[in-house]
Amino acid sequence: MEYEEAKEKLVAALQKKQKTKSKFYFNDLAKILEAKPRDAKKVINRMVQEQVLEYWSSGSTSLYGLHGTGKQAAAEHED
Amino acid sequence: MAKHPTPMLDQLESGPWPSFVSDLKQLAEARAQNKEGVEFQIPADVAEDLLGILELSYKHGRTHWKHGGIVGVFGYGGGVIGRYCDQPEEFSGVAHFHTMRINQPGGKFYTSEYLRNLCDLWDFRGSGITNMHGSTGDIIFLGTTTPQLEEIFFELTHKYNQDLGGSGSNLRTPSDCIGQARCEYACYDTQAMCYDLTQEYQDELHRPAFPYKFKFKFDGCPNCCVASIARADFSFIGTWRDNIKIDQKAVQAYIGGEIPPNAGAHSGRDWGKFDIQAEVIDLCPTECMAMDGKTLKINDKECNRCMHCINVMPRALRIGDDRGVSVLAGAKAPILDGAQMGTLIVPFISAEPPYTEIKETVIEPIWDWWMEEGKNRERLGELMKRQGLQKLLEVTGLNPDPRMVQEPRSNPYIFWNEDEVEGGWERDINEFRKDHRR
Numbered sequence A: 001m002e003y004e005e006a007k008e009k010l011v012a013a014l015q016k017k018q019k020t021k022s023k024f025y026f027n028d029l030a031k032i033l034e035a036k037p038r039d040a041k042k043v044i045n046r047m048v049q050e051q052v053l054e055y056w057s058s059g060s061t062s063l064y065g066l067h068g069t070g071k072q073a074a075a076e077h078e079d
Numbered sequence B: 001m002a003k004h005p006t007p008m009l010d011q012l013e014s015g016p017w018p019s020f021v022s023d024l025k026q027l028a029e030a031r032a033q034n035k036e037g038v039e040f041q042i043p044a045d046v047a048e049d050l051l052g053i054l055e056l057s058y059k060h061g062r063t064h065w066k067h068g069g070i071v072g073v074f075g076y077g078g079g080v081i082g083r084y085c086d087q088p089e090e091f092s093g094v095a096h097f098h099t100m101r102i103n104q105p106g107g108k109f110y111t112s113e114y115l116r117n118l119c120d121l122w123d124f125r126g127s128g129i130t131n132m133h134g135s136t137g138d139i140i141f142l143g144t145t146t147p148q149l150e151e152i153f154f155e156l157t158h159k160y161n162q163d164l165g166g167s168g169s170n171l172r173t174p175s176d177c178i179g180q181a182r183c184e185y186a187c188y189d190t191q192a193m194c195y196d197l198t199q200e201y202q203d204e205l206h207r208p209a210f211p212y213k214f215k216f217k218f219d220g221c222p223n224c225c226v227a228s229i230a231r232a233d234f235s236f237i238g239t240w241r242d243n244i245k246i247d248q249k250a251v252q253a254y255i256g257g258e259i260p261p262n263a264g265a266h267s268g269r270d271w272g273k274f275d276i277q278a279e280v281i282d283l284c285p286t287e288c289m290a291m292d293g294k295t296l297k298i299n300d301k302e303c304n305r306c307m308h309c310i311n312v313m314p315r316a317l318r319i320g321d322d323r324g325v326s327v328l329a330g331a332k333a334p335i336l337d338g339a340q341m342g343t344l345i346v347p348f349i350s351a352e353p354p355y356t357e358i359k360e361t362v363i364e365p366i367w368d369w370w371m372e373e374g375k376n377r378e379r380l381g382e383l384m385k386r387q388g389l390q391k392l393l394e395v396t397g398l399n400p401d402p403r404m405v406q407e408p409r410s411n412p413y414i415f416w417n418e419d420e421v422e423g424g425w426e427r428d429i430n431e432f433r434k435d436h437r438r
């Protein structure tokens, strides 16, 4: 899959779920992309670089979300 | 006069041990006085507020820290652990109190100049509170604010040639024992291997794509000074496969009392005359040692390299010369499932740079398997339990080996697949009935 196409697909899927969920496991993203983890990682890394996605971490577990979404961002006034 | 009264914390100071409460009070005092005239970039009273909020947590029996956050430095998904307190008005000094993990140098060797630089940076841009070292091995910087993160990262990387470590669902900062730098028991260069794999797997360290955390730990010998066998997803433990080298003269010197056992480590008390039978031979777990007149004999085929005899008589007994590592997988602390020790998956493999065999036949195939099959927050050890050791052997192509059996009935089952068996599962029932009655 081309990068742009993959990006659109992922953003659309995450936006659709936005009402109920703002943070996703890496594997959830790989599933949406229908890609092997290593291929999905290339896309996801680039989307983080482009600030489309951002990391969230509990310290022990990492999650991903669309940039600027989720409770933490609101609490931090970083929207 | 302290900013917040802390009667419960004060009581902790009365114990016989060094107290973190006393340390924090000392720091609070030093920051209040600020003799060196540091231009603190985060509140000067951070230590006071830290004590205050801890006292409040004791009072309520609940934590006042929120869980997690999006803070980090750009492009890194690990190394910073966001922490915010839920009483930011009363305890403004710790409204943000993020942790940074600093990738410790191999073997934890520092120059005092390096430590001083790190501490100066942290006094300036953080709380000044450190933890040397976290259980991952990292140097832990405890407590700074979001705007300081990029500044600290820039200085660390540009001035001190120092990277952040791992946190979250990625490769955690690999850690090693002091190894060949100081220890004659080291069967391989732990620091070289730790450094090489840290460099090789930078993407795994900084950009989380694993189901959960993953740890590499390197012990030069089975004494396991970094306890890799109990707490690393991959434990690399030095070993040898030839014979323990015996200096019979030195054995006699131990027996005669000329050399103190355990390098004198237990000499604070009189334990009586050294008794090689009781203190070494009878304690050998595989019962493979014996005195034959004045000669110490070891049946090396039975030795499991527990290190006991070598630790007691280091000048008489030395590790063998044909050295490498054993790789164990799946140790972990109890989070989802119970605690687990590592399971032996590679009895012996060369540990010479560039470690290609270890990378290509052990680490990477197992990662691929775990990344695909691992459930969210499932450690490798849990996946190994769920899908079985046999599945691990299948993905790595490693051959089953009796040494992988932990104990009878825990993991001895190796099933043959039809394609591995001559003639497959089909049989001619009439042929069979010729020899076996119904």
Ligand code: HEM
Pocket (backbone or CB within 6 Å): B408, B409, B412
């Ligand atoms: C090549 C032939 C055989 C193989 C590969 C084999 C394999 C096994 C295995 C893997 C176990 C489980 C061990 C464990 O739980 O630790 C077992 C248990 C057992 N086998 Fe066999 N077996 C063989 C022949 C036999 C024969 C001929 C008998 C009896 C006439 C027998 C009687 C038993 C019994 C009673 C147990 C249970 C032992 C216990 O409760 O601890 N086996 N066998």
Ligand code: HEM
Pocket (backbone or CB within 6 Å): none
């Ligand atoms: C009155 C007669 C018997 C008594 C009281 C008796 C009792 C027991 C007991 C208490 C166990 C342990 C069960 C467990 O821990 O799970 C056992 C296991 C066993 N017994 Fe018996 N037994 C008797 C007769 C026999 C006979 C005649 C045979 C064989 C022909 C036999 C074969 C076995 C085997 C193979 C096991 C191991 C089962 C397993 O865990 O795999 N027993 N028996």
Ligand code: SF4
Pocket (backbone or CB within 6 Å): B177, B178, B179, B180, B183, B184, B185, B186, B187, B219, B220, B221, B222, B223, B224, B225, B226
């Ligand atoms: S693990 Fe072994 S080699 Fe490493 S420091 Fe400890 S005793 Fe020495």
Ligand code: SF4
Pocket (backbone or CB within 6 Å): B283, B284, B285, B286, B287, B288, B289, B298, B302, B303, B304, B305, B306, B307, B308, B309, B310
């Ligand atoms: S290393 Fe341990 S198992 Fe090996 S001979 Fe010495 S005491 Fe026995």
